Amino acid sequence: MAMSKKEAILNAAIDLFAEKGFSATATSAIAKTAGVAEGLIFHYFQSKNGILAHILIDMLGNYIEGAKNEISSNRTGLEAIENFILFHFRFSKKKSKEVVVLTRDFPTDLLQPGSVYREEITARLNLSLNLVKNCLKKGQKDGSIQKVPIEKTAFIIQGMLIGALHLKLKMPNTPEMSLIATEILNFCRRSLAAKS
Amino acid sequence: MAMSKKEAILNAAIDLFAEKGFSATATSAIAKTAGVAEGLIFHYFQSKNGILAHILIDMLGNYIEGAKNEISSNRTGLEAIENFILFHFRFSKKKSKEVVVLTRDFPTDLLQPGSVYREEITARLNLSLNLVKNCLKKGQKDGSIQKVPIEKTAFIIQGMLIGALHLKLKMPNTPEMSLIATEILNFCRRSLAAKS
Amino acid sequence: MAMSKKEAILNAAIDLFAEKGFSATATSAIAKTAGVAEGLIFHYFQSKNGILAHILIDMLGNYIEGAKNEISSNRTGLEAIENFILFHFRFSKKKSKEVVVLTRDFPTDLLQPGSVYREEITARLNLSLNLVKNCLKKGQKDGSIQKVPIEKTAFIIQGMLIGALHLKLKMPNTPEMSLIATEILNFCRRSLAAKS
Amino acid sequence: MAMSKKEAILNAAIDLFAEKGFSATATSAIAKTAGVAEGLIFHYFQSKNGILAHILIDMLGNYIEGAKNEISSNRTGLEAIENFILFHFRFSKKKSKEVVVLTRDFPTDLLQPGSVYREEITARLNLSLNLVKNCLKKGQKDGSIQKVPIEKTAFIIQGMLIGALHLKLKMPNTPEMSLIATEILNFCRRSLAAKS
DNA sequence: CATGAATGAGAATTCATTCAT
DNA sequence: TATGAATGAATTCTCATTCAT
Numbered sequence: 001m002a003m004s005k006k007e008a009i010l011n012a013a014i015d016l017f018a019e020k021g022f023s024a025t026a027t028s029a030i031a032k033t034a035g036v037a038e039g040l041i042f043h044y045f046q047s048k049n050g051i052l053a054h055i056l057i058d059m060l061g062n063y064i065e066g067a068k069n070e071i072s073s074n075r076t077g078l079e080a081i082e083n084f085i086l087f088h089f090r091f092s093k094k095k096s097k098e099v100v101v102l103t104r105d106f107p108t109d110l111l112q113p114g115s116v117y118r119e120e121i122t123a124r125l126n127l128s129l130n131l132v133k134n135c136l137k138k139g140q141k142d143g144s145i146q147k148v149p150i151e152k153t154a155f156i157i158q159g160m161l162i163g164a165l166h167l168k169l170k171m172p173n174t175p176e177m178s179l180i181a182t183e184i185l186n187f188c189r190r191s192l193a194a195k196s
Numbered sequence: 197m198a199m200s201k202k203e204a205i206l207n208a209a210i211d212l213f214a215e216k217g218f219s220a221t222a223t224s225a226i227a228k229t230a231g232v233a234e235g236l237i238f239h240y241f242q243s244k245n246g247i248l249a250h251i252l253i254d255m256l257g258n259y260i261e262g263a264k265n266e267i268s269s270n271r272t273g274l275e276a277i278e279n280f281i282l283f284h285f286r287f288s289k290k291k292s293k294e295v296v297v298l299t300r301d302f303p304t305d306l307l308q309p310g311s312v313y314r315e316e317i318t319a320r321l322n323l324s325l326n327l328v329k330n331c332l333k334k335g336q337k338d339g340s341i342q343k344v345p346i347e348k349t350a351f352i353i354q355g356m357l358i359g360a361l362h363l364k365l366k367m368p369n370t371p372e373m374s375l376i377a378t379e380i381l382n383f384c385r386r387s388l389a390a391k392s
Numbered sequence: 393m394a395m396s397k398k399e400a401i402l403n404a405a406i407d408l409f410a411e412k413g414f415s416a417t418a419t420s421a422i423a424k425t426a427g428v429a430e431g432l433i434f435h436y437f438q439s440k441n442g443i444l445a446h447i448l449i450d451m452l453g454n455y456i457e458g459a460k461n462e463i464s465s466n467r468t469g470l471e472a473i474e475n476f477i478l479f480h481f482r483f484s485k486k487k488s489k490e491v492v493v494l495t496r497d498f499p500t501d502l503l504q505p506g507s508v509y510r511e512e513i514t515a516r517l518n519l520s521l522n523l524v525k526n527c528l529k530k531g532q533k534d535g536s537i538q539k540v541p542i543e544k545t546a547f548i549i550q551g552m553l554i555g556a557l558h559l560k561l562k563m564p565n566t567p568e569m570s571l572i573a574t575e576i577l578n579f580c581r582r583s584l585a586a587k588s
Numbered sequence: 589m590a591m592s593k594k595e596a597i598l599n600a601a602i603d604l605f606a607e608k609g610f611s612a613t614a615t616s617a618i619a620k621t622a623g624v625a626e627g628l629i630f631h632y633f634q635s636k637n638g639i640l641a642h643i644l645i646d647m648l649g650n651y652i653e654g655a656k657n658e659i660s661s662n663r664t665g666l667e668a669i670e671n672f673i674l675f676h677f678r679f680s681k682k683k684s685k686e687v688v689v690l691t692r693d694f695p696t697d698l699l700q701p702g703s704v705y706r707e708e709i710t711a712r713l714n715l716s717l718n719l720v721k722n723c724l725k726k727g728q729k730d731g732s733i734q735k736v737p738i739e740k741t742a743f744i745i746q747g748m749l750i751g752a753l754h755l756k757l758k759m760p761n762t763p764e765m766s767l768i769a770t771e772i773l774n775f776c777r778r779s780l781a782a783k784s
Numbered sequence: 785c786a787t788g789a790a791t792g793a794g795a796a797t798t799c800a801t802t803c804a805t
Numbered sequence: 806t807a808t809g810a811a812t813g814a815a816t817t818c819t820c821a822t823t824c825a826t
Contacts, residue, residue, distance in 0.1 A: 027797085028794090028796090039798080039812060048796065048797090108300050109216075111366060148382075148383075151370075155371060155376060156380055160355060164352065167355040169304070183345060183352060187387050191383050192386075224820075233787040233788055413695075415611040418798075420799075423809095430808085431808060434801065435806075440801090498758060500758075514759070543763055544768055547762050550755060554755055562696075562713060579736075593790080614817085616815090625790060626791090626792075627818085627820085630817085630818060630819080790822105791822085792821105792822100793819105795817105797815105797818105799814095802812080
């Protein structure tokens with residue numbers, strides 16, 4: 001069951017974007033790596049940006065789907081948040097290349113007004129934030145989480161998770177990601193858990 | 197007190213990098229905006245990367261210097277952390293364009309082995325992380341902060357601050373940054389403050 | 393009575409060539425507009441040039457046939473010339489898109505030695521010129537047209553008709569074509585009619 | 589007195605456009621012929637269209653200037669028209685390459701709304717038409733030209749001159765241009781001259 | 785310090801055409 | 806007859822950088 005040429009292009013693009021960055025990767029290099037004619041890239045993805053958008057949208061879709069599963073079956077909202085955090089880092093490890101692409105090259109121009117990809121991307125970003133919000137709400141209902149402003153706290157948690165990936169990318173000589181993950185768990189639990 | 201041509205170049209570059217991104221900004225555009233000949237850019241900064249490095253190093257220097265001042269005269273370590281956080285967001289507001297440049301375009305290739313700018317930049321990043329560590333250590337000595345692993349917690353806090361800027365850049369329809377700042381303060385205080 | 397796919401391609405090509413010009417029109421655009429697969433174009437017309445040649449040859453054929461009818465049943469040669477002129481502008485109005493294609497994109501390379509279409513096209517151009525010549529000859533025989541050099545005068549008249557279309561295409565803010573037509577009629581009559 | 593590189597580019601472009609047509613000429617070929625780096629073309633002319641526009645505007649400028657001189661010192665309006673016609677063909681012979689470019693490649697898209705060249709070109713086309721009108725007006729005042737509608741007749745004459753060039757380009761096996769020129773002179777004189 | 789003409793390598797994209805199905 | 810994936814050469818244009826002045 002051979003990989004389709006479209007998939008080959010995507011895989012090559014992910015590899016190269018992760019390794020050298022989006023703008024330092026030429027479409028000719030993608031074609032060469034994928035073993036296809038350069039023109040085929042544009043047949044499938046319209047533009048170089050189109051490849052990136054496809055990768056990002058795909059990945060955000062997976063992220064949201066995975067996170068949704070993860071938090072669906074928890075007894076308490078706090079547990080849900082904890083599992084969200086753990087999922088975030090599991091996902092980042094599993095899809096490490098894609099995450100590097102997203103982290104370093106999330107292209108602001110894909111989000112600019114007029115971009116055809118804008119809506120699809122922002123919709124997914126909002127979905128993710130909503131998942132966190134829902135966990136927090138649940139936790140406040142079930143008493144596992146203390147009284148915190150939902151929207152801002154969700155923003156902070158999501159930002160913290162993203163920020164860890166960014167900082168790690170720029171400072172590799174820092175504690176291993178799995179240790180950071182556990183510690184973020186502690187950090188958030190201390191901040192959120194209802195006082196006994 | 198006219199602006200020197202060197203400054204004009206830097207200002208033009210900051211404006212354009214913030215607006216359109218580093219790689220979407222041509223040196224010819226910088227020259228035009230600055231009102232100088234294109235060649236002069238290379239006289240002062242050697243290369244396009246050189247401009248970016250100059251901006252980033254400058255800014256990181258200011259950040260560290262400012263943060264250092266901010267945390268030097270605090271009674272407790274917890275207060276120091278709190279003031280660090282507040283400073284971070286004050287700085288981000290004051291130098292908003294530079295921060296956008298850093299946030300969106302921090303160029304991984306400036307950090308790659310072989311880059312002449314690498315050491316200068318990583319040194320500054322480490323300095324910043326050390327400031328946070330020092331606050332935490334102080335707080336554990338003076339009893340204002342509970343027992344937490346210093347290194348990982350410093351990483352988390354710094355990451356959280358950076359992450360907030362990133363997330364805001366991608367999701368402008370989120371709570372105002374100043375509100376986020378206050379809430380991050382609360383979030384961290386709850387997580388760090390020694391239990392009474 | 394559905395349009396055949398071949399006709400759909402031709403219609404799409406005429407529309408697009410007239411609107412954007414031959415070389416600015418991609419075969420993919422023709423296929424899309426026609427609602428057929430791109431490959432089908434090459435099945436029917438061999439090449440992009442082939443479509444253009446087909447359109448032009450078709451149109452020249454219609455032009456000649458129409459003109460021939462028009463001038464066949466006239467009492468005098470002068471009348472024949474007059475009807476030829478009127479026909480020219482009637483045809484240009486009826487087949488306005490095709491005429492625009494011919495006027496703006498008559499492709500010199502279709503006429504270059506070695507082109508498979510060369511003979512077919514030049515033959516038709518000569519036929520048209522011959523029709524004018526015949527009218528003039530007739531007019532000189534029947535005394536309705538004064539003594540003029542046949543060949544050069546035919547060239548001038550045919551050129552005048554073509555030139556009017558060209559000039560109109562480039563200068564739309566000029567008198568309406570139907571008024572020009574009438575006036576060309578007068579212009580030629582004054583120049584050609586035998587003196588009474 | 590070496591030719592400047594800008595001039596070299598223009599000359600190369602005129603040669604190649606005349607020989608192979610605008611869209612069949614690559615900018616790389618122009619650069620090669622001119623003996624300059626391809627990038628320099630864009631430094632001076634912004635785009636491939638820019639070169640063409642420059643050539644056309646230049647040539648129309650020369651045409652108008654030349655025609656203006658030609659018709660300024662004539663006793664009668666009819667003489668002025670005659671000299672305009674003769675000038676047209678003298679100019680076409682002298683600037684034969686440029687005229688071929690204009691005749692075959694006058695690019696409708698340079699005239700489309702939104703084109704930066706539009707106004708400059710249409711202004712010149714109008715100027716030329718106005719020269720003819722002025723001759724006709726003068727001729728009606730001084731009695732050398734019979735009563736004809738000025739605007740339409742000017743359009744017809746200008747169109748006739750242009751049409752002759754077009755037809756010749758497509759049908760090289762026709763009478764020599766200088767003979768056509770003389771005969772157009774006769775044709776128009778017969779049509780315009782006041783009856784004695 | 786300052787200019788801007790000139791370079792040339794490289795980039796993204798286009799596109800007519802082919803061909804297996 | 807009809808499709809559309811696939812090709813690959815060609816094309817316009819960009820851009821960081823150099824250098825003579």
